[in-house]
Amino acid sequence: MLRFLTAGESHGPQLTVVIDGVPAGLRLDARRDIDIDLERRQRGHGRGKRQQIERDSAQFTSGVRGGRTLGSPITLVVANRDWENWKGPMQVDDRDFKAKRVTRVRPGHADLAGALKYGFDDARNVLERASARETAARVAVGAVARALLRTIGVDLHSYVQRIGEVALTEPTGGDVDWSAVEASPVRCPEGDASRRMVEAIDAARDAGDTLGGTAYVVARGVPAGLGSYVQWDRRLDGLVAQALCSIPSVKGVEIGAAVCAARSRGSTVHDVPRFDAGRGFHHLTNRQGGMTGGVSNGEDVWALVHFKPISTLLQPLRSVDMATGEEINAHYERSDVCVVPAGAVVAEAMLAWVVAVAATEKFGGDTLSEFRSAARAHRRAVQRLR
Numbered sequence: 001m002l003r004f005l006t007a008g009e010s011h012g013p014q015l016t017v018v019i020d021g022v023p024a025g026l027r028l029d030a031r032r033d034i035d036i037d038l039e040r041r042q043r044g045h046g047r048g049k050r051q052q053i054e055r056d057s058a059q060f061t062s063g064v065r066g067g068r069t070l071g072s073p074i075t076l077v078v079a080n081r082d083w084e085n086w087k088g089p090m091q092v093d094d095r096d097f098k099a100k101r102v103t104r105v106r107p108g109h110a111d112l113a114g115a116l117k118y119g120f121d122d123a124r125n126v127l128e129r130a131s132a133r134e135t136a137a138r139v140a141v142g143a144v145a146r147a148l149l150r151t152i153g154v155d156l157h158s159y160v161q162r163i164g165e166v167a168l169t170e171p172t173g174g175d176v177d178w179s180a181v182e183a184s185p186v187r188c189p190e191g192d193a194s195r196r197m198v199e200a201i202d203a204a205r206d207a208g209d210t211l212g213g214t215a216y217v218v219a220r221g222v223p224a225g226l227g228s229y230v231q232w233d234r235r236l237d238g239l240v241a242q243a244l245c246s247i248p249s250v251k252g253v254e255i256g257a258a259v260c261a262a263r264s265r266g267s268t269v270h271d272v273p274r275f276d277a278g279r280g281f282h283h284l285t286n287r288q289g290g291m292t293g294g295v296s297n298g299e300d301v302w303a304l305v306h307f308k309p310i311s312t313l314l315q316p317l318r319s320v321d322m323a324t325g326e327e328i329n330a331h332y333e334r335s336d337v338c339v340v341p342a343g344a345v346v347a348e349a350m351l352a353w354v355v356a357v358a359a360t361e362k363f364g365g366d367t368l369s370e371f372r373s374a375a376r377a378h379r380r381a382v383q384r385l386r
């Protein structure tokens with residue numbers, strides 16, 4: 001069984017990840033396989049000063065030898081460069097420790113809810129871990145999942161479909177120019193929309209405000225038969241939704257063109273199956289996001305991920321001081337203006353993880369060759385008429 005844990009505070013020395021259950025024999029190289037995605041997460045018009053400080057890079061500390069996984073737990077770390085500036089406030093021991101308490105809790109952040117939950121009088125204890133800095137660790141995990149999936153012909157992509165009011169036509173799962181996405185400052189495949197998205201972000205920044213939006217995320221080449229309809233918690237669509245919704249600031253996940261379908265008649269939204277000798281079973285359209293009854297149906301698995309505008313505003317929102325109960329301006333902590341382009345990369349990582357978990361559940365294997373052989377045999381089997 002594949003599983004992972006992340007650890008680390010936003011301004012602590014490092015992020016740490018433990019990944020268990022990766023088959024032995026998978027080629028992994030931190031620079032080639034992980035840093036590339038960490039760098040993609042750092043990019044995007046609308047990111048704040050923190051990204052100028054960090055140069056995220058992963059280092060394996062267990063589970064990989066001579067460039068191949070050992071089947072033992074993989075540990076990797078990503079250093080926080082900013083820790084140099086926070087050694088005092090983030091020190092571990094209590095010798096001469098002087099906490100500068102954060103009590104002016106920020107609306108839309110975990111500050112107050114977390115302080116109430118854990119009984120803290122200092123919201124820094126909450127925000128250090130609730131911070132989306134943790135998503136760098138998840139991107140590293142996703143990169144390992146992606147490397148595993150690549151061996152069975154699955155790849156992942158994302159693009160930004162909307163920032164604020166600027167939107168591309170809603171996708172229905174077709175072809176996209178992925179090199180244009182990677183070249184765009186907002187991860188948008190279309191030049192004119194890209195430019196208007198950049199302008200919208202700049203205008204929000206000038207007004208001391210923030211913007212949200214929507215990302216399209218897709219896993220291509222997913223074999224039919226991952227997930228299951230037999231129990232609620234094995235449905236792949238439910239697992240995908242949970243994983244994507246767990247990304248900080250994601251407040252909605254659509255599997256395929258769900259909202260559009262909700263507005264339409266049944267006669268126009270369903271994906272009709274066909275069989276031919278060349279392609280085997282397939283569907284004429286893919287509006288359902290590649291999953292039917294909680295099972296992958298052989299089409300690309302795709303979703304739309306909706307991000308709220310981030311809540312730390314240069315013009316701070318009104319809030320409450322949790323020490324005095326007074327109404328005040330919220331604490332300002334250095335912040336991004338729009339995180340949708342970076343969030344799209346995190347969404348790829350989470351989708352990669354869920355598909356990798358479902359694939360290892362289906363194909364098993366202590367070794368990569370066992371995993372790949374089972375996947376190959378399964379692909380052949382699902383091509384045949386029943």
Ligand SMILES: Cc1cc2nc3c(=O)[nH]c(=O)nc-3n(C[C@H](O)[C@H](O)[C@H](O)COP(=O)(O)O)c2cc1C
Binds near residue numbers: 133
């Ligand atoms: C990549 C990424 C970067 C983020 N950066 C910021 C930020 O700089 N400022 C901010 O207020 N929120 C930021 N967020 C969102 C907050 O982490 C999130 O809104 C907060 O933790 C509360 O969680 P919730 O919105 O899911 O309820 C970011 C989210 C992501 C995915």
